[in-house]
Amino acid sequence: MPFVRSACLAVMIAAALPAALAAEPLCPSTWPAQPAAWVAHINEVNRGLGIPPDYAAKHNLVPLPEGSDLAQAPRDVYGRKVEMVAPAAAALKRMFAAAARDGVKLETVSGFRSMNYQSGLIRRKLKSGMSIQQALTINAVPGYSEHQTGCAIDLTTPGVPAADGSFEHSKAFAWLQQHGADYGFHLSFPPGNKYGYEYEPWHWRYVAAEQHPARSR
Numbered sequence: 001m002p003f004v005r006s007a008c009l010a011v012m013i014a015a016a017l018p019a020a021l022a023a024e025p026l027c028p029s030t031w032p033a034q035p036a037a038w039v040a041h042i043n044e045v046n047r048g049l050g051i052p053p054d055y056a057a058k059h060n061l062v063p064l065p066e067g068s069d070l071a072q073a074p075r076d077v078y079g080r081k082v083e084m085v086a087p088a089a090a091a092l093k094r095m096f097a098a099a100a101r102d103g104v105k106l107e108t109v110s111g112f113r114s115m116n117y118q119s120g121l122i123r124r125k126l127k128s129g130m131s132i133q134q135a136l137t138i139n140a141v142p143g144y145s146e147h148q149t150g151c152a153i154d155l156t157t158p159g160v161p162a163a164d165g166s167f168e169h170s171k172a173f174a175w176l177q178q179h180g181a182d183y184g185f186h187l188s189f190p191p192g193n194k195y196g197y198e199y200e201p202w203h204w205r206y207v208a209a210e211q212h213p214a215r216s217r
């Protein structure tokens, strides 16, 4: 039953969220430290999956919040619902429209994924006989995936398989490299990223616009 949370946890999250939301924009450039109860829950889930306790720190990963108040992003290539936090979904729609005006068709593959969903993906791989080390080369550690925040999106374009490296050579990728930042979208895992993740040209993260002191002076 991967989607059922304990009532106790729901209360913990409800208590932790308002403070976090009040202090930070939904998709900040740097994630603030997460509430201790949430971090403890992440650790417990990962212990249950057999993930080494020092795995995240060794990969320069920090615990991330779970997105809430989700909004619809454009449906995925199979017509399934895709969600992101509201400002990210709105920015994505603006970006898709701008790309379309330039003759580029962007499509979604995957947006928000809860930590429970992420754990389920790994559990299925373990059940199929994969080692946890192998599973973690494919799926992010629960609690540390940008998809859990609701700020990240996997993109593709017609003719390119989902989550495929060949996206790098598409017209859509070239467009994103040139214009993505105008809409707040940035490539999370370029070649040689500090997390040791493989290069993921399809994975983009929305970062809320920040105040630039230099400009307001």
Ligand SMILES: [Zn+2]
Binding pocket: 147, 152, 153, 154, 202, 203, 204
């Ligand atoms: Zn992704």
